[in-house]
Amino acid sequence: MSDIDAKKDALIATAKRCFELRLQTNAGGNLSVRLESQDAILIKPSGVGFNECNRDNLQVVHMDGRIEQSPHKPSKDLGFHLGLYRTREDIRAIVHCHSPWATGYASAGLEIPCLTVQSIEKIGRIPLIPMSSRGGPQTEHEISPVFSDSRIVAAVLANHGTIGVGPSLMSAQYLAEIIEETAQVACLRDVLATVHGTHGHALPRFGKVEDALASVT
Numbered sequence: 001m002s003d004i005d006a007k008k009d010a011l012i013a014t015a016k017r018c019f020e021l022r023l024q025t026n027a028g029g030n031l032s033v034r035l036e037s038q039d040a041i042l043i044k045p046s047g048v049g050f051n052e053c054n055r056d057n058l059q060v061v062h063m064d065g066r067i068e069q070s071p072h073k074p075s076k077d078l079g080f081h082l083g084l085y086r087t088r089e090d091i092r093a094i095v096h097c098h099s100p101w102a103t104g105y106a107s108a109g110l111e112i113p114c115l116t117v118q119s120i121e122k123i124g125r126i127p128l129i130p131m132s133s134r135g136g137p138q139t140e141h142e143i144s145p146v147f148s149d150s151r152i153v154a155a156v157l158a159n160h161g162t163i164g165v166g167p168s169l170m171s172a173q174y175l176a177e178i179i180e181e182t183a184q185v186a187c188l189r190d191v192l193a194t195v196h197g198t199h200g201h202a203l204p205r206f207g208k209v210e211d212a213l214a215s216v217t
């Protein structure tokens with residue numbers, strides 16, 4: 001199988017898993033992977049649902065921004081995908097979802113604290129990236145600088161969603177799952193701690209705003 005067909009199949013499988021896990025409804029979000037056979041990426045275009053991806057509707061976009069002929073509109077987030085690949089050679093795949101628990105934190109202006117052993121080991125910190133200072137959603141100008149720190153593999157976009165990056169689509173998708181799970185655990189932790197009056201006990205070692213800021217300055 002050619003590199004491009006193998007990557008298409010991997011992207012279709014990842015998109016389907018995100019949809020089935022309800023990390024992403026069938027509108028919004030996007031995902032991409034770097035091709036090995038050419039200096040280009042494969043990306044889900046705008047208007048194609050996660051559960052509708054097939055070999056014929058994925059787009060090939062060259063790293064210089066040229067889009068190979070396609071009947072579909074490019075993803076609104078194409079710019080930040082290209083920006084991330086240009087920023088870090090080790091980023092080979094990106095999964096961006098609007099998963100509800102994590103986006104709830106992002107919409108409340110809260111960092112998702114990494115509370116669990118898994119989230120500390122696999123992610124460490126999940127910086128919260130604010131909306132664009134020029135108005136509107138985050139672009140490569142806000143996102144790429146955060147990921148210029150090679151320790152950052154995941155982030156949450158205020159009022160928007162999540163980003164997981166990795167050496168493969170599967171690794172980036174696993175991060176999308178861990179981010180969502182961590183947000184759910186953190187919310188339950190806060191509710192239970194409030195009900196039982198245990199706030200102040202055993203604060204998490206990572207995931208505070210100060211840690212995120214320290215990682216990007």
Ligand SMILES: [Zn+2]
Nearest residue numbers: 028029160161
């Ligand atoms: Zn989005």
